[in-house]
Structure formats: C-alpha cells, structure tokens
Amino acid sequence: MKTLLIPTDFTYQSLQSIPVIAQQYYPQKLDIILVHMLKITDSISELLMLSRRSAELRHIPDNFYVRCRELEKDYSHLINRVHIDIFYGSTIAVFNNYLDAHQVDGIVAPHDNYQLLFKNSIDPEILIARCGKRVIAIAETPGSMANIITEESELIEQQ
Numbered sequence: 001m002k003t004l005l006i007p008t009d010f011t012y013q014s015l016q017s018i019p020v021i022a023q024q025y026y027p028q029k030l031d032i033i034l035v036h037m038l039k040i041t042d043s044i045s046e047l048l049m050l051s052r053r054s055a056e057l058r059h060i061p062d063n064f065y066v067r068c069r070e071l072e073k074d075y076s077h078l079i080n081r082v083h084i085d086i087f088y089g090s091t092i093a094v095f096n097n098y099l100d101a102h103q104v105d106g107i108v109a110p111h112d113n114y115q116l117l118f119k120n121s122i123d124p125e126i127l128i129a130r131c132g133k134r135v136i137a138i139a140e141t142p143g144s145m146a147n148i149i150t151e152e153s154e155l156i157e158q159q
Contacts, residue, residue: 001029001080003103004136007110007124008034008084009117010064017108017138018071022078029080033102034068037127039090039120059117060084095127106134 002025008014014034022030068082087098099107110124128135 001031002105003031003033004106004108005033005035005099005102005104005133006108007114007128008036009110009115010036010060011113011115012067013111013113015064015067015071017111018079018082019075020138021108021136022075026078029078031080032082033104034082034084035087035124036085036117037087037089037122037124038118039122040088057086090122090127092127092130095131099131099133104133106136107131108136108138111138 004021006014006017018032022032065084068084072079072082087095089095089098107128109128114124116123
C-alpha cells in the first residue's frame with residue numbers, strides 16, 4: 001500500500017486528481033492524506049491552544065468531508081482511506097518528520113488555483129520542492145475556488 005500526500009485548500013479541485021492518480025497505482029491501494037499547511041505561531045497563548053486545532057478544522061466545508069467519503073466509497077477498489085489533516089510548521093526538518101511519521105511515499109503537486117486560506121497558511125510548493133520526496137505532477141485542473149457541491153439536495157416530507 002502506498003501513501004500519498006495532497007496539499008489541499010478544501011476545494012473540489014484538490015480532490016479532482018485522486019481518481020486519476022489512484023488508477024495509476026492500480027492494483028495497489030492508496031492511503032491519501034489531504035493536508036493544508038500552516039506556519040506555527042509565535043504567540044504563547046496560541047501555542048497553548050494549538051492542541052485543540054478546532055479553529056482551522058471548522059473552516060473545512062461539510063461538503064468537502066462528504067466528497068471525501070464518496071471518493072472512498074466509489075473508488076474503494078483503488079483507495080483504502082482519505083484522511084484530512086492540518087500541518088503546523090514551516091521548516092523542511094519538521095515537514096520531513098511529518099512525512100516520515102505518516103510514511104508518505106509521494107506528494108501530488110498542488111492544483112493550479114491553490115489558495116492560501118488563513119493568515120498563517122504557507123505555500124506548499126516551498127516545502128515540497130525541498131523535501132526530497134517524489135512529486136507527482138498532474139494535468140491542469142479547470143475551475144475556480146468553490147464549494148464541493150453547489151446545490152444542496154432538497155428534503156421532501158413524505159405523507
């Protein structure tokens with residue numbers, strides 16, 4: 001089983017490459033880690049609260065979680081698991097420790113319209129270029145930053 005890291009800005013474009021990449025690794029199943037990268041703060045009070053990590057996770061759209069579960073289900077023959085995480089750090093040493101801890105085999109390059117979501121978000125390409133892991137380039141992904149599902153299904157009362 002291979003583990004791939006995909007930088008994410010929690011948009012549909014972050015997920016578009018997953019089926020294509022999973023098919024490239026067939027018959028091996030993949031563990032996919034979707035990661036948004038943040039600089040660690042200098043504030044002592046923020047460092048004390050860092051373990052809670054709920055502030056950033058609250059910004060992930062519910063539709064993003066739904067789409068991740070759909071990908072796991074629809075491509076269960078190719079994907080073992082899709083995991084969403086936040087990486088805190090800005091040095092190559094910390095990033096390499098993160099990659100080793102998660103046994104990452106390769107990194108997918110961020111999509112073309114990748115957005116920095118928070119004031120302390122960092123460009124993933126800076127760390128990816130220096131980490132020494134294999135980088136998997138993907139074709140250009142059309143579209144712009146948007147929620148995963150633009151229409152919510154309507155609930156209908158049954159009589």
